[in-house]
Amino acid sequence: MSKSTAPTPSEREQDTGWRAPSRPGGLGRSATVTNHCGRTMRVKVVIKYGPDSRCFTLPPRHWARFNWTFGSYDKTVTC
Structure with missing residues (x-):
């Protein structure tokens, strides 16, 4: 099953700074996805x-919001 890039109304904002995640002793990144479409969307980072x-x-x-500790943001897709 192929995944397509999320449509334009689904906005993605990547946190460019490091932040403390929920678990102690580590650093991480986060991405926030907001649905600006007029219908319910299923998306993944x-x-x-x-x-x-x-x-x-x-x-x-x-x-x-999705938090992760290694790797870099690639894209947001429908699922």
Whole structure:
């Protein structure tokens, strides 16, 4: 099953700074995905050289944040 890049109304914002994750002793990055479409979207964050996010179900005007510790943001796709 092929994944397509999330449509334009689904906005992605990557945190460019390092932050302390929920577990002590580590550093991490985060990406926030906001649904600006007029319909519910299922999206996931793809991380290059790291673990991808789960599939988030986002109703219109809702958002989700994915945190990871290694790799870099690649893209956001529908799922």
